[in-house]
Amino acid sequence: MHRLGDTAIAAVTVAALCSGAWLLHDGAERHAPPQPSAAEARAGGTDPHSAPALPPSPPDRVRIPSIGVDAPLTGLRLTPGGSLEAPPATRKNLAGWYEAGTTPGETGTAVVAGHVDNADGPAVFYALGALKKGARIEVDRLDGSTALFTVDAVEVYRAGDFPDAKVYGAAPRPELRVITCGGGYSRDTGYQGNVVVFAHLTGSR
Amino acid sequence: MRRTARLLAGTALAVTAVSGPVATAYAGQSGGLEVYPSAAVPGDRVTVGTSACGPEGTAAGDASAVGAGRFTLAPTTHDGDVVGEFRVPPSAQPGTYEIVAECAEGGRRVSGDLVVSPTATHQRVPPRGSVKTGVGGALGPDPVQTAAGVAALAVAAAGGTWLLHRRARGDVF
Numbered sequence: 001m002h003r004l005g006d007t008a009i010a011a012v013t014v015a016a017l018c019s020g021a022w023l024l025h026d027g028a029e030r031h032a033p034p035q036p037s038a039a040e041a042r043a044g045g046t047d048p049h050s051a052p053a054l055p056p057s058p059p060d061r062v063r064i065p066s067i068g069v070d071a072p073l074t075g076l077r078l079t080p081g082g083s084l085e086a087p088p089a090t091r092k093n094l095a096g097w098y099e100a101g102t103t104p105g106e107t108g109t110a111v112v113a114g115h116v117d118n119a120d121g122p123a124v125f126y127a128l129g130a131l132k133k134g135a136r137i138e139v140d141r142l143d144g145s146t147a148l149f150t151v152d153a154v155e156v157y158r159a160g161d162f163p164d165a166k167v168y169g170a171a172p173r174p175e176l177r178v179i180t181c182g183g184g185y186s187r188d189t190g191y192q193g194n195v196v197v198f199a200h201l202t203g204s205r
Numbered sequence: 206m207r208r209t210a211r212l213l214a215g216t217a218l219a220v221t222a223v224s225g226p227v228a229t230a231y232a233g234q235s236g237g238l239e240v241y242p243s244a245a246v247p248g249d250r251v252t253v254g255t256s257a258c259g260p261e262g263t264a265a266g267d268a269s270a271v272g273a274g275r276f277t278l279a280p281t282t283h284d285g286d287v288v289g290e291f292r293v294p295p296s297a298q299p300g301t302y303e304i305v306a307e308c309a310e311g312g313r314r315v316s317g318d319l320v321v322s323p324t325a326t327h328q329r330v331p332p333r334g335s336v337k338t339g340v341g342g343a344l345g346p347d348p349v350q351t352a353a354g355v356a357a358l359a360v361a362a363a364g365g366t367w368l369l370h371r372r373a374r375g376d377v378f
Contacts, residue, residue: 006368013364020357023350032344058241058252060286075243084332089340099241101329108329113336117343126343142241142254142288144281159335168331181339191339 033116034130035156035182035195042153042198050173051201054105057143062095062112062178066135067127073139075099076113084111084179089118095125102174104139105147105201109171112139113179116191125180129154129195137176137199149176149199156183158193167196174201238306238317245321247297251304253278254288257315258308262287265309271302271319278306299323 063070076096079085087096095114102108115123137149157163167177176199183193241252251268255278258264264278268291278289289306298321305316 006371009364010368013361013368016357016364017361020354020359020361023354023357025354026350033339058239058254060239060254075239075241078330078332081334082330082332083334084336086336086338098332099243101331109331111332113338116339117341119340119342120349122343123339125338142239142252142281142286144288157335162333162335164331164333168333170331179336179338181337185339185341185344187341190337190341194335194338 032185033122033126033128033180033182033195036129036131036154040131040133040154042155049202051148051203053107053174053201054141054145054147054204055143056103056106057141057145058099059097059104059110059112059139059141059147061140063138063140064128064131064135064178065138067131069095069124069127071095071114071124073097073112076111084113087114089115089123092118092120092123103141104149104176105141105145105174105204107172107174109168109175109177111168111177111179116181116195125178125195128178128180128197129156129182131197137178137197139176146205147174147176147201148203148205150202151197151199153198155196155198156193157196158183159191160193162193171200175199176201238304238315240304240317240319243318243320245293245319246323247293247295247321249293250290251293251319252288252290253304253306253317254281254286255306255315256285257313258287258306259310260285263309264289264306266291267305267307268302268319270304271297271321273297293319293321297321 059073061072071093074087074094074096076085076098084098087094095112098111102110104110114125116126117123131151131154133151135151139147141147178197180195181191182195185191238253238255245251253266264287266276266278266289272294273291276289276291278287281288300321302319303316304319305314307314
């Protein structure tokens with residue numbers, strides 16, 4: 001009887017030792033978020049195919065099927081310094097949009113931002129840097145329509161050299177920017193900049 | 206024997222806790238009333254929506270605080286949202302007003318704020334600079350996994366100690 005118990009305890013001990021070692025090893029080795037390659041950079045000229053603008057309507061959800069994003073959107077404002085605030089970091093699967101700006105689908109540049117990670121690990125836009133040109137971004141809007149955007153470019157910009165006009169500047173057609181942190185990480189200063197996805201409206205439903 | 210059973214049960218619990226899912230479920234959007242734009246000028250059209258009334262529901266909206274009276278919120282194609290709109294009267298005074306909606310079913314009440322300013326302050330100011338959207342939490346050690354690993358090693362240590370103890374007593378292993 002003792003023998004059976006001992007064997008079971010020995011087995012559990014070995015299993016616990018192995019899983020403990022693996023958990024500690026694997027837990028210490030999480031990976032940096034993917035960064036876009038040069039091939040995803042903006043090419044000269046703009047894609048001529050653009051869908052007609054939609055009337056203004058606030059968005060309530062963003063989906064990027066190719067990287068598994070499906071998240072609600074909260075309204076974002078500006079910080080006192082004039083930069084875009086980030087959505088609350090405690091909720092991993094939450095993105096935001098700049099609510100004093102263009103609504104996604106109307107003419108102009110709409111801005112969506114979300115966290116690449118929070119203190120617990122990867123967050124809603126962790127995989128944004130892996131997005132490719134031509135990928136689809138869908139934004140559900142409160143008027144019941146869904147704005148469909150196509151990715152034109154995925155770029156990385158350093159915080160100290162951020163091209164405001166390129167990213168936030170007015171556009172003559174409906175465009176979308178999706179922003180998260182990226183561009184390398186240092187323990188002292190955090191992420192060095194932002195991954196920015198450029199997209200324009202190519203349809204709606 | 207009883208001791209063995211107790212130890213085994215404890216170990217099983219520890220192992221379950223260690224291997225259990227670490228996923229945090231997404232809690233869903235809370236049921237406030239979204240007001241867009243939340244800052245308007247007299248004459249603006251304002252859209253409000255909520256997910257508090259369920260997918261099939263409707264709601265009675267009340268913007269009489271700002272002088273726009275009652276309106277109806279109807280379901281949209283988006284699951285769970287009811288949406289309605291009203292116009293801020295040209296005579297509205299600057300200030301912050303509470304806009305209310307009450308679900309037709311269940312009578313749940315949600316509200317949101319509308320700020321009315323005298324002139325068009327919302328010429329659209331674009332943001333400037335980078336956005337702080339990460340803290341590096343994807344890079345450092347995963348605290349949950351580390352804790353789980355430490356717990357599993359503690360279980361292993363307990364098991365090992367107990368077995369050695371038995372051997373030292375001369376029991377057959």
